[in-house]
Amino acid sequence: MASLLETLRKEEPVIKKVSSGLTTVIWPFPGFQKKYGLFSTPFGSTNNRVKIADKICEIPEGAAHFLEHKIFAEETGENVFNKFAAIGASCNAFTSLHSTNYLFSTWEHLDVCLNLMLDFVQNLYLTEEGLEKEKKVILQEIKMYRDHPEWRAFFNLLQGLYHNHPIRNDIAGTEESVLSIDREIIEFCYETFYHPENMVFILLGDLDPARVLELIEDNQSRRKFPADREFSFLPVPEPEHVNRRESREYLSISQPIVHLGFRAVEHPCTGLGLLKRELIYALLLDIILGSGSPAFYELYDEGLVDDGFSTSFSGEKSFGHMIMGGRTSNPEELRKRLLKIIEKVKDEGLDIQDLERAKKKLWGSFISGLNSLEVLAGQFIKDCRRGVKLSHHFLQLEKVETGDLMEVLERDIVEERSSFSIVEPFTEDE
Amino acid sequence: MERSFFSQEIKEKGAILHHLQTDKFRTNFLKCIMPVQLNNLASYNALLPFVLFRGTARYPKTLDMVRRLEDLYGTDLAVDVRKRGEWQLVDFSLETVNSAYLPPGQDVFPEAVQMLTQLLFNPLVLDDGFKKTYVNSEKRTLVEEIKSLKNNKMEYAMERCFQEMCRGEPFAIYRYGDCAQLESITEKSLYEHYQNYFARVPVYIFSVGDMEFSRVMEIIGSKFPDRQTDFQYVENINKKPDQEKVVVEEDTISQGKLIMGYRTGITRRSSEFAALLMANGLLGGFPHARLFRQVREERGLAYYIFSSLESTKGLLVVSAGIDDQNFHETVEIVKGQIEEMKQGKISPEELGYTRKSLISQLKIVEDDGFDLTSIHLLGVLNFNPKSTNQLIQEINSVEIADIVEACNMLSEDTVYFLQPGTREVI
Structure with missing residues (x-):
């Protein structure tokens, strides 16, 4: 596998901090038409407790997302989308749990796009009227998700798993929290978290790293930035046990949608440890309940799951949980059976052949992800936060053993650490 | 290359x-x-x-x-x-x-x-x-x-x-x-x-x-085994609606879903297809397009609104998530924008933005293996497969008059609204 590793190492990006403090990442992909840029700040929906010079500030739910919307407003009244469209490029943005991201894709005008993006993200223009109008749009976005059964099942589960951790909050916030956000809050977040010192700009495509670096340096050296404000995000104290064992909501849907979640036992890990933990869970869940497991087809042929059934793990320093679920004809029965399947694996242990197969499968999907500049950019932002390299994915995957899987299985996947979220159809006669 | x-x-x-x-x-x-x-x-x-x-x-x-x-x-x-x-x-x-x-x-x-x-x-x-x-x-x-x-x-x-x-x-x-x-x-x-x-x-x-x-x-x-096949020819049906239908249904939801369906009479096989791509792009294909600007940015009525094409059947549909009480206003805005385009009120700026954005979209398809196969499949199904560059050439030669002509082929067929209410759809 040495040659494989070489291939991957050759594909690592060029990383450099420019004079403004902005971390710039350039990743050449010969032959691609698209040039893709992602400008990211590590301020997401979960970062709502921050300490600045001994002062602790609470940030309302949905503020990161609100700010993302407002970044697009320009003093000239010009439309950012138009500026990109004028050169046939497109831009967009999204807020996640740990970051806010602005992206563009262009075919022929990388230089113009770079400057446009730096210019619009590194400027904030607010008016009272603009803020009020944006609240209306965001309330529509919240309403849209309220009708989304998987989204509801997911966030209800997180609220079941966690008491206080901000991961339980909807990224867009609530109607009340959005209405409470004002100019002062938005400006505070912008000034604190959008300093170039905190941000990463990643560019991928068929491009020349030296030239791109020069363009960014050129742009950044023309700007003046205030001194970087030191801050740290504070964890919110979270009890070890889950918040509630069950959540239920009714929506206009055809069949119940359920998520069974387990909270991982907290233990300090960073960087590579987080990556390894992620791989261990992915392999474990795939072996127990993936499409290549006997358990999956058993449940499938009984109508307890369909091919939309999925499992996932999500974890960072301050949290970790796995989720299994989908549509089902019988939520209670499915819950019981899933727990039984897990107990059976604990009793019988894992087969090394199953692990080898699961590794091959995970490897295949990792390689397939390398086809997409968007996937890679997202992966890099995460890896960057953790100090992980592309080749580490491969090296860590090699290292995982059945013992690692059994350890988390026995420690984390236990009923007491679980919460069950059900979104059900209204009853027939309603 | x-x-x-x-x-x-x-x-x-x-x-x-x-x-x-x-x-x-x-x-x-x-x-x-x-x-x-x-x-x-x-x-x-x-x-x-x-x-x-x-x-x-x-x-x-x-x-x-x-x-x-x-x-x-x-x-x-x-x-x-x-x-x-x-x-x-x-x-x-x-x-x-x-x-x-x-x-x-x-x-x-x-x-x-x-x-x-x-x-x-x-x-x-x-x-x-x-x-x-x-x-x-x-x-x-x-x-x-x-x-x-x-x-x-x-x-x-x-x-x-x-x-x-x-x-x-x-x-x-x-x-x-x-x-x-x-x-x-x-x-x-x-x-x-x-x-x-x-x-x-x-x-x-x-x-x-x-x-x-x-x-x-x-x-x-x-x-592959050796085998005999029968080729089927499927005729595309393009009916002109007599008059516009409005269908309103109720569901227990928070946000209303508006769909406005138009017949275009234009498919990937038609010579007017590039002009229709431009028309759709101008109307609601991009965030710089009229619908996003008018409905979301000017009035804050929706989080999402866009138009898209069914290019084998020859349909254009507008889709938006809106509050109940904004149904009429949103429908009027969409109709007003199409009417303006029919009259040729199209600025050189929006024309340029749309043309460039469409071309860029087509180029970028080449970066995704399955997208490449899907686009080529649509061409084959319509007996008119084209390379990216051919289609780009056609888009480059579309003029305002062609877009006006394509817009004038649009006929309003059905306005469908799924309204927030107390009764659930089956």
Whole structure:
């Protein structure tokens, strides 16, 4: 596998901090038409407790997302989308749990796009009227998700798993929290978290790293930035046990949608440890309940799951949980059976052949992800936060053993650490 | 460098291969499409790929087959059914990791194609029928899948609008058919349908990857059985609506879903297609477009609003999520914008933005293996396959007069609104 590793190492990006403090990442992909840029700040929906010079500030739910919307407003009244469209490029943005991201894709005008993006993200223009109008749009976005059964099942589960951790909050916030956000809050977040010192700009495509670096340096050296404000995000104290064992909501849907979640036992890990933990869970869940497991087809042929059934793990320093679920004809029965399947694996242990197969499968999907500049950019932002390299994915995957899987299985996947979220159809006669 | 598909019919195999050779991807893509006429047998065609996936003569157990695919470095073999125009497309897709990313000497592509071929032509058959438990299981899953359309309110509203608009036309049939017919299918009647009909449908193979055309031909040639096929010609139905229909239904939801359906009379086969692409782009294809600007940015009425084309059937649809009380205002804005475009009130700026954005979108398709195959498939289905550069050339030569002409071919057909209320849709 040495040659494989070489291939991957050759594909690592060029990383450099420019004079403004902005971390710039350039990743050449010969032959691609698209040039893709992602400008990211590590301020997401979960970062709502921050300490600045001994002062602790609470940030309302949905503020990161609100700010993302407002970044697009320009003093000239010009439309950012138009500026990109004028050169046939497109831009967009999204807020996640740990970051806010602005992206563009262009075919022929990388230089113009770079400057446009730096210019619009590194400027904030607010008016009272603009803020009020944006609240209306965001309330529509919240309403849209309220009708989304998987989204509801997911966030209800997180609220079941966690008491206080901000991961339980909807990224867009609530109607009340959005209405409470004002100019002062938005400006505070912008000034604190959008300093170039905190941000990463990643560019991928068929491009020349030296030239791109020069363009960014050129742009950044023309700007003046205030001194970087030191801050740290504070964890919110979270009890070890889950918040509630069950959540239920009714929506206009055809069949119940359920998520069974387990909270991982907290233990300090960073960087590579987080990556390894992620791989261990992915392999474990795939072996127990993936499409290549006997358990999956058993449940499938009984109508307890369909091919939309999925499992996932999500974890960072301050949290970790796995989720299994989908549509089902019988939520209670499915819950019981899933727990039984897990107990059976604990009793019988894992087969090394199953692990080898699961590794091959995970490897295949990792390689397939390398086809997409968007996937890679997202992966890099995460890896960057953790100090992980592309080749580490491969090296860590090699290292995982059945013992690692059994350890988390026995420690984390236990009923007491679980919460069950059900979104059900209204009853027939309603 | 211009890359395009190279095609050749393999008559004795009942297949046509369209291949694009490129070394930019780390995986190889291959899609087998069986296009069939949307008709009263839609549920049979929809159920078939899912039953075929459950077992072959070689791998009677689904689990064994899936495990073998996983062993081939997670070869992704997926089946689904789509609808394009009056066609129902039964779709078998394969993605395999390139040998460069596998241990030396490994090549999973030939075996993966072999497995796909087995799935298509060498299914598990017991007593002149498919395996009963598989058929029942897949029937149940598909029935639930059809019912679950209502879980996604945006898609549900779109499909309901199509049903109302195209009542009596094949296009009104859902891609998975209907529950009642599915319930009536047996393992024997399905196998009969497979033998008498499905096995005689030509296979359109679309492949993209780091392989010579001759090598793909050779692999297909050695894995596919010889067989006779019957080619079907499917006539596209383009009715002009007498008058606009308004359909309002209620559901227990928070946000109303508005769909406005227009007949364009223009498909990928038409000479006006590039002009229609421009018209749709100007109206609602981009965030710089009129609908996003007027409805979201100027008035804050919606979080999302866009227009899109069904380019095989010849439809344009506008989709938006809005509050109940803004229904009339939103509909009037959409109509007003189309009216302005019909009168040629199109600024040089928006024209330029849209043209460049469309071209960029087309170029970028070349960066995704499955997108490449999907676009080429649409061209083939419309008997008018074009390379990216051909289409770009056409877009470049579209003038305002052409867009006005395309806009004047739009006829309002159906306005559908799924309204927040207390009664639930079925």
